Amino acid sequence: MKSTKAQVIEFCLPDLPDAGVRAEAFAPSNIALCKYWGKRDAELNLPVNGSLSISLGSLGTRTEITESDTGTDQVFLNGKAVVQDNPFARKVVAFISLFRRELDQPVCIKTENNIPTAAGLASSASGFAALMLALNDFYHLGLSHDRLSAFARMGSGSASRSIYQGFVEWHKGNRADGMDSFAEPINITWPGFRVGLLKVATGAKKIDSRSGMQRTVDTAALYEQWPKQAEQDLQTIKRALADQDFELLGQTAEHNALSMHATMIASWPPLLYWQPESVAAMQRVWELRSLGVPLYLTMDAGPNLKLLYLAEYEAQVRDAFPELLDIDIVVPFG
């Protein structure tokens, strides 16, 4: 039987939360090397396949929760008040209410994304992870990391991974309530590993990831093989990380990302997140690779590229992509 978020949380947290005064937390963005695409439960954001990401160090979201002094919930995004019926405000308040439950305490939420607009990154992963971390502190929930990750997942699937820095694996889990579907850090350091963000096009994407995933699952016959490929890619990427085999990692991550986009392209109506500039950038990556530079790309549900390379090729990569925004990744197990 399917559970709602509220049912799962009530089961896991039978006691009502303590009213809080102030809490603050930060969570990083993350980029998946093995993608999350498709849900086995849309209410709980339970994935059909496990995934693996790298967190983006100091790029992410900082969230502060305080008591509201206006008698009503208040939401601020990047310093500006957001009206109550704005979709962002509604999502944030609905998520808080899952934990606040019958506690009659209006709160003030201040969210700051330090992700440069030029990065072309979504902020829902770091946003829900930071919010969950702040809620845990604010309401004195005392949750384990596994629970924090599983609950963040209920806000946005990939938020489960943004609880951690470094390389992170999100276990798909098998339980109906999803409490075995959480992320864990992978105990690996790789100081020479580089991620660069290549923004090639602007403009809001037309189809959000949630709807895109659903359309793919519903209409793309080719999607049927995706879960199997993704599970194999996940194992290969873990082996490549353990062996620090960059070419195997890059190949598998790029193949995985393009296969995910292939399932979208095979959907109806077609779901193409690429812009002409995306294809031009992909071809530049392949051109540079054909010249001997081990450079790989990954892409999410948008037109921008993320480049994977090693520090020793930094100069060649920057020369070919002067507009590249590179990320100072924190690998915490150094």
Add this chain to the structure above:
Amino acid sequence: MKSTKAQVIEFCLPDLPDAGVRAEAFAPSNIALCKYWGKRDAELNLPVNGSLSISLGSLGTRTEITESDTGTDQVFLNGKAVVQDNPFARKVVAFISLFRRELDQPVCIKTENNIPTAAGLASSASGFAALMLALNDFYHLGLSHDRLSAFARMGSGSASRSIYQGFVEWHKGNRADGMDSFAEPINITWPGFRVGLLKVATGAKKIDSRSGMQRTVDTAALYEQWPKQAEQDLQTIKRALADQDFELLGQTAEHNALSMHATMIASWPPLLYWQPESVAAMQRVWELRSLGVPLYLTMDAGPNLKLLYLAEYEAQVRDAFPELLDIDIVVPFG
């Protein structure tokens, strides 16, 4: 047990051919609405799925065969002599020799493609179909249409369909020798049906279709569902033709083409025939469709688009795509 082309032909044509004096034949290009992608037998060009195309009227290849007066085989392409070790000349002569067998008669082959370079169309389908039709006449083979189609297929898979004008179905067949894998015309007229060719990029494609197919079959996990989808698309397109349901036809043809490209994109190394201009043109098609014009696209193993629409929307389509080259399709069952 697998057969070679020579074995199949010897079995089907036990008698040696008569030496000829002169023969000439024309065959049209064709554009698949349900694509041929993947072989169950690479030697005989036996497909994993049935396919369906529309032939392009007077756009195609005219081939003349005469006795050679130089004592050696001669090949001319578009009025120019082609040296013997040129890949085109070698393919043509090898194909002729399958039928000439031990007959010691050098021939002169003159091939003229009237496909405008601007159309961005391959000429192997019409080329091998015209050559097969001319060989049948030249050597007095007296072959049935089914046999002509099956033998043309051994030169180039899609040549099986170029034996006919109008809408044509290529049956995948099941026999090991492939003699049940031939095309047949579909007895349907549709005077308002339009095909437009949109050349968006120049330059020879880097990976030929034969190699691209093989790479897809070998490396794309998502390809596993392609044969099943293609068979379903084929049935849907036949139903749409019978009902003259243009939207169903267009949707299925576009979905089929994009799914084929999806299998390529999910290959390793990635196989992307699209150029930035292809994506820009695809978006223009979708934009026009969102404005209510029933316009659909299909694409083959190259960067160019083929547009499908009805005569009543000609003005809107030409307005949006002034560079469109439209095709005067011959539907022979008028």
